[in-house]
Structure formats: C-alpha cells, structure tokens
Amino acid sequence: MSRLLAAAAAEFRIALRNRWVAIAITMMVLFAAVLSAAGTAPTGDLGVDRLTITVASLTSLGVYLVPLIALLMSFDAIAGEQERGTLALVLTYPVQRWQLVAAKFLAHLAILALAVVCGYGVATIAAFAVDPRSLAGLAALFRLTWTSLLLGAAFLGLGYTVSALSRRSGTAAALVIALWLVMIVLFDLALLAGVVADNGGVFTTRIFPLALLANPADAFRLFNLAASEATSAAAGIGGAANAIPPLQALLSLTLWAIAAFLAAIAAFRRVQS
Amino acid sequence: MKILILSQLTKLFGPLRALDAVDLEVAAGERVALLGHNGAGKSTLMKIVLGILDGNGGTVQVAGHRPGERVAREMTAYLPENVAFHPALTGREQIRLYLRLKGEPAAKAAELLERVGLTAAMDRRIGTYSKGMRQRVGLAQALIGRPKLMVLDEPTSGLDPVSRHDFYTVLDDLAREGTAILHSSHALTEVEARTDRIAILSRGRLVANDTLAALRQAAQLPIQIHLVARHGEADAVAAQLGGTRRNGSRVELTCQPAAKLASLSAITGLGSAIEDVDVIPPSLEALYTFYSQGSAQ
Numbered sequence: 001m002s003r004l005l006a007a008a009a010a011e012f013r014i015a016l017r018n019r020w021v022a023i024a025i026t027m028m029v030l031f032a033a034v035l036s037a038a039g040t041a042p043t044g045d046l047g048v049d050r051l052t053i054t055v056a057s058l059t060s061l062g063v064y065l066v067p068l069i070a071l072l073m074s075f076d077a078i079a080g081e082q083e084r085g086t087l088a089l090v091l092t093y094p095v096q097r098w099q100l101v102a103a104k105f106l107a108h109l110a111i112l113a114l115a116v117v118c119g120y121g122v123a124t125i126a127a128f129a130v131d132p133r134s135l136a137g138l139a140a141l142f143r144l145t146w147t148s149l150l151l152g153a154a155f156l157g158l159g160y161t162v163s164a165l166s167r168r169s170g171t172a173a174a175l176v177i178a179l180w181l182v183m184i185v186l187f188d189l190a191l192l193a194g195v196v197a198d199n200g201g202v203f204t205t206r207i208f209p210l211a212l213l214a215n216p217a218d219a220f221r222l223f224n225l226a227a228s229e230a231t232s233a234a235a236g237i238g239g240a241a242n243a244i245p246p247l248q249a250l251l252s253l254t255l256w257a258i259a260a261f262l263a264a265i266a267a268f269r270r271v272q273s
Numbered sequence: 274m275k276i277l278i279l280s281q282l283t284k285l286f287g288p289l290r291a292l293d294a295v296d297l298e299v300a301a302g303e304r305v306a307l308l309g310h311n312g313a314g315k316s317t318l319m320k321i322v323l324g325i326l327d328g329n330g331g332t333v334q335v336a337g338h339r340p341g342e343r344v345a346r347e348m349t350a351y352l353p354e355n356v357a358f359h360p361a362l363t364g365r366e367q368i369r370l371y372l373r374l375k376g377e378p379a380a381k382a383a384e385l386l387e388r389v390g391l392t393a394a395m396d397r398r399i400g401t402y403s404k405g406m407r408q409r410v411g412l413a414q415a416l417i418g419r420p421k422l423m424v425l426d427e428p429t430s431g432l433d434p435v436s437r438h439d440f441y442t443v444l445d446d447l448a449r450e451g452t453a454i455l456h457s458s459h460a461l462t463e464v465e466a467r468t469d470r471i472a473i474l475s476r477g478r479l480v481a482n483d484t485l486a487a488l489r490q491a492a493q494l495p496i497q498i499h500l501v502a503r504h505g506e507a508d509a510v511a512a513q514l515g516g517t518r519r520n521g522s523r524v525e526l527t528c529q530p531a532a533k534l535a536s537l538s539a540i541t542g543l544g545s546a547i548e549d550v551d552v553i554p555p556s557l558e559a560l561y562t563f564y565s566q567g568s569a570q
Contacts, residue, residue: 006373010362017361017398085357089414092323093374094346272326 028119051137074159157260360400
C-alpha cells in the first residue's frame with residue numbers, strides 16, 4: 001500500500017509540474033463561468049431554484065469536459081512511459097502492475113476532483129449570488145459531483161487501456177480523441193437520427209433506452225437529470241430520462257468505471273517493455 | 274554460490290532467434306562482461322533475467338527464483354541503457370520514489386546520491402541534467418537495498434573518463450560485498466581490466482565464456498612485436514627477423530604465442546641493432562572479432 005501511495009504522490013507531483021492540474025482546473029472553471037454568465041437571465045416562472053437549473057447545465061457541461069480531461073490525462077500514462085524509456089526500469093521493481101495503474105488512477109482522479117470541485121464551485125457561487133433559494137439544489141449538486149468523478153474514473157480507465165494497447169504516445173492521443181468523438185458526440189447523434197427515422201417504432205421504445213444505458217456518458221446524464229427535478233429545464237436527450245430508472249443508470253456508470261479499470265490492468269499486464 | 278543461472282535460454286521474435294540455447298552462470302561477487310554487436314541479444318537476455326520479457330525455452334534462476342517473482346525483483350538491480358527518468362522530478366524525488374518502491378526508507382536518498390557524486394544537483398529537476406548525470410541517478414537507484422544481482426546495460430556509455438573510473442570503483446565495492454554483476458559494454462578496453470569473465474554473444478548464441486587469459490590462450494591469435502632499430506639498420510633487422518619496416522627505424526613482426534620466446538631471443542641476438550621492443554598481446558577487439566566471426570562461419 002505504501003508503494004502504491006508513493007507512486008501516486010509522484011504521479012501527482014509530475015502532473016502538477018507538467019501543468020496538468022492547472023490546465024484541468026482552468027478548463028472546468030472557464031467553462032463553468034461562461035455557462036453561469038450565459039444563464040444569469042431571469043428564470044421566470046419555471047418555479048425551480050437557480051442552483052437546480054445550474055446543475056442541469058453543468059450536467060451537459062460535465063458530460064463533454066470530464067471525459068475529455070480524463071482521456072487527456074490518461075492517454076500518455078503507459079505509452080508515454082514506454083516511449084520515454086521510464087517504464088522498463090519501474091517494471092523491474094518489486095511492485096505489482098495493478099499497483100502502478102492504481103497509483104496513476106488515484107493521482108489523476110484527485111486532479112479531476114480538484115478541477116470538478118473548482119468548476120462546479122464557481123457555478124454554485126454564481127447561482128447563490130443570484131438566487132438565495134439555491135439551497136434546495138445542493139443535493140443535486142452533490143450528486144452531480146460524485147457521479148462526475150465516477151464518469152471520469154470510467155474514462156481514465158479507458159484512457160489507460162488505450163495507452164497500454166498502443167505503445168506509442170501519438171497513436172494513443174489520436175485514439176482517445178476518436179474514442180471521445182464516438183462515445184460522447186457521434187453516439188448521441190446516431191441515436192437521435194435513429195429515433196427520428198424510426199418514428200416511434202421498436203427502436204425508439206426498446207433499443208434506444210438500452211443504448212442510452214450502455215454509454216457511460218449517457219448513463220451519467222440520465223442519472224443526474226432523472227434524479228433531479230430539473231428534467232424540464234434540460235433539453236435534448238434528457239427527455240428520455242423519464243423512461244429509465246435512475247438506479248439502472250447509476251449501475252451502468254459504476255460498472256463502466258470498474259470494467260474500464262480492470263481492462264486497463266489487463267492491457268498493462270500484456271505490455272512487454 | 275551461483276546467483277544467476279541461465280540454462281538453454283531461447284527467445285524467438287517471430288522467425289528470428291534472438292537467443293539460442295544460451296547457458297551462462299554468474300556467481301556471487303563475480304563480474305561478468307557480456308559483449309556483442311548491436312542486435313546480438315544482450316538487451317534481450319538482460320530483460321529476460323529481469324523478468325520484463327519472457328523466454329520461449331530454457332530456464333533462468335535468480336538465486337533459485339524465477340525472474341519477475343517478487344523475491345527475485347527485490348534482490349535484483351537494473352540499470353538500462355540510456356536510462357530515462359521523469360524530467361519533472363528532481364534527482365532526490367526520483368530516488369525517494371525508487372527507495373519506497375523497494376520498501377526502503379526514503380530518507381536514504383541523499384546518501385545514495387552522495388555516493389554517485391550528485392549531492393550538488395540532487396534538488397534540481399532531472400530535465401536539466403546531462404546524460405552523465407542521469408546515468409549517475411541510474412546507478413544510485415541500482416544501489417538501493419544491497420542487490421544480490423546487478424544487471425547493467427551499457428552502463429558507462431555517455432560517461433566521461435573520470436565518471437567511468439568512479440563508476441567502476443562503486444562496482445568494485447559491490448562485487449567485494451558479494452553482488453553478482455552482469456554488464457554489457459561496447460567499450461572493450463575498459464571491460465578488460467574490470468571483469469572476471471567475458472561472455473560473447475553473437476547472433477543470439479554464446480560463442481565464448483571464459484576469463485580473458487583463457488580466451489586468449491584458446492584463440493591462439495598472433496602476437497605483435499614492435500621494434501625500434503638503430504638508425505639505418507631497419508631494413509637489415511626486418512630482413513633478418515622476417516618482419517615489415519614501417520618507417521626509418523620501426524619494424525613490426527607477428528608471431529604465434531608459442532613462438533614468442535623464440536622470437537624474442539632472436540631479437541636479443543641482434544644486440545645493439547635494436548633500441549627498443551614492445552610485445553603486444555592480441556587486443557580484446559581482436560579476440561572479440563575472432564569469436565564473433567567464428568560463429569558466423
């Protein structure tokens with residue numbers, strides 16, 4: 001355990017010095033601030049507090065940014081070390097491979113937590129400044145925060161897996177960008193196209209909800225929107241949230257996080273340096 | 274006591290036999306130099322010994338354990354060729370990490386870095402280090418925890434002569450304390466004085482494995498004798514001894530090891546016509562070429 005923590009501390013220090021911590025926090029804060037500024041218009045008679053609305057917007061922000069930051073931090077983790085030649089030496093030490101993956105995971109998750117807390121924090125302060133009733137939204141905010149970390153964990157694991165399989169840092173970078181595009185952007189677009197073409201048939205009623213559950217990003221969005229009362233405030237795919245029990249979405253997200261971590265360890269075990 | 278035992282070790286990369294039934298042993302306190310061209314299989318052999326590559330046949334034992342097993346890793350130290358570290362960490366931070374990964378107290382870092390002469394630079398980032406300094410960090414990490422087996426891949430490449438000397442002094446201390454040392458090198462002349470045994474790999478096969486003296490004996494390579502003749506007598510000396518005149522006074526001849534004494538007495542017989550004599554045994558380079566070419570034929 002002390003070996004794992006020592007390696008995690010070193011990883012965190014490296015990320016700090018390589019400005020990854022600063023980059024992640026800046027990205028989250030900047031986008032959250034822009035989102036808050038854009039949403040300061042009076043909510044009129046929606047009847048919900050400001051923070052609940054903010055959480056709905058932050059959910060849409062998180063679904064793009066959290067996986068992106070997680071993948072950007074993780075793609076280099078194994079391929080980069082292999083390429084720079086630092087991996088061969090570490091592998092001769094009496095430390096298990098899963099411990100090395102777990103150390104990187106802990107450090108990167110801590111950075112992600114910092115970024116998420118800072119970003120969501122800025123948006124929360126802005127919400128309280130406009131609407132004192134925002135206390136009512138705190139539970140939703142809390143839920144959004146820890147599920148964001150769960151979502152981040154899933155994509156960190158996927159990033160390590162890609163990194164271990166690609167051997168070269170450049171290849172890994174291209175692959176994680178492709179992965180992000182497919183899982184976060186194209187997946188939803190394809191589903192949407194399917195729903196439109198299907199016009200209320202079997203695809204819409206049977207396949208569409210399952211497909212949403214199968215994607216960790218959609219599961220994340222579903223869980224947060226369904227669990228909060230903000231569904232009406234959210235646009236797009238959120239409407240489908242009503243059809244799926246939130247617990248199933250949470251289960252899918254958790255399974256993704258665990259499976260991705262295990263996949264990363266399995267892929268790293270195969271690396272011969 | 275044998276620390277490292279390779280028996281019939283074979284490694285295939287597709288159709289290529291990177292290692293072909295290699296037998297090699299290194300005892301406690303013994304220093305064995307592994308020589309070979311680029312691609313001869315040196316690094317592959319080392320990586321299998323360290324447990325980061327798997328062999329396809331044969332066995333490897335590190336003090337009775339399989340390479341890569343925790344016990345084996347705990348007693349093995351490795352210095353890779355062109356060792357690399359995280360440029361963002363300082364030398365001290367990097368060594369502290371390695372100490373903790375080996376289960377040793379991190380506070381020993383300063384002492385280890387002092388031993389390799391990096392005290393002044395240890396709180397600077399490794400990104401600012403020269404190649405020689407990085408190599409010293411590499412040696413410092415290899416010294417962690419009194420290793421029983423030390424595997425060094427081209428450890429002195431990129432080091433200046435003074436650093437090389439320091440480097441071998443540290444290795445001498447380790448060998449005295451009983452560490453078995455297996456190191457590869459391109460710098461044949463420095464290996465000559467600093468090893469107990471020489472193993473030569475050629476195209477994955479072990480073509481020689483003995484002390485330098487025994488290898489010389491077995492190879493029967495000709496000995497060079499360089500003479501300086503008195504002014505104006507070089508031609509006559511060359512004609513009498515069957516040598517070649519190189520310039521106005523210099524004559525070179527070669528003879529078989531067995532004929533060395535006979536040649537020398539013939540030279541002394543020429544009396545004052547000879548001003549100086551140098552006897553040059555076959556160089557390690559020549560031996561190396563002899564053994565590695567022998568395998569190719």
